[in-house]
Amino acid sequence: MTKAESDARWMAGQAAPGLVTVGDPRLRAGGHPIEDVAEAVAVLKRMTALLRELNGAGLAAPQIGVPLALAVVEVRRTALFPDRPESPLLWLADPDLTALNEVESEDWEGCFSVPGLMGLVPRSERVRVTYRMLPGGESVTQEFSGYLARVIQHEVDHLNGRLFLDRMTSMVSITTVDNYQRHHGVELQA
Ligand code: NI
Numbered sequence: 001m002t003k004a005e006s007d008a009r010w011m012a013g014q015a016a017p018g019l020v021t022v023g024d025p026r027l028r029a030g031g032h033p034i035e036d037v038a039e040a041v042a043v044l045k046r047m048t049a050l051l052r053e054l055n056g057a058g059l060a061a062p063q064i065g066v067p068l069a070l071a072v073v074e075v076r077r078t079a080l081f082p083d084r085p086e087s088p089l090l091w092l093a094d095p096d097l098t099a100l101n102e103v104e105s106e107d108w109e110g111c112f113s114v115p116g117l118m119g120l121v122p123r124s125e126r127v128r129v130t131y132r133m134l135p136g137g138e139s140v141t142q143e144f145s146g147y148l149a150r151v152i153q154h155e156v157d158h159l160n161g162r163l164f165l166d167r168m169t170s171m172v173s174i175t176t177v178d179n180y181q182r183h184h185g186v187e188l189q190a
Helices: 003-011 025-029 037-054 146-159 177-184
Strands: 058-060 070-073 090-099 104-110 117-124 126-132 139-145
Touching: 003 037, 003 177, 037 058, 037 070, 037 090, 058 146, 070 146, 090 146, 104 146, 104 177, 117 146, 117 177, 126 146, 139 146
Parallel strands: none
Antiparallel strands: 058 070, 070 090, 090 126, 104 117, 126 139
């Protein structure tokens, strides 16, 4: 599947093959702490390859049916999101997240487990995350802000069985991806 095909599939509201979608209890079960580092690294590698194939910004293990507290984040500009700030690949194992801003800001989110829909989601602008760096396993604490902080909050929510829909304070903004582009987003570049 090419990136353009993946974008087209998501925009049409079709789930990517192998992805767990809303309504499946595995999404609500979240992820358990990791025990086997080699297994966790193998899962992270699979998720990284899939994230790049899907042209996404983040992916959590429950979304591929693996009940572990693992997420990958890598923000890239895409045809659909040409303005978002890019960030290097980040592997999060057993992340523990603290929101640092009391005031939240709203921005658009979508999710490969909720194909075809987007909505405005309030999130903290800055977060502190303690996680294990793999393959070494050492614990690190880092702060993140802006769009990256938003993506990380979205992925850590998956590990706790939460979807962006749960975080919306109103359903008024919910839109198909097609209508997001037409009315709320930017012009698609070929
Ligand atoms: Ni998601």
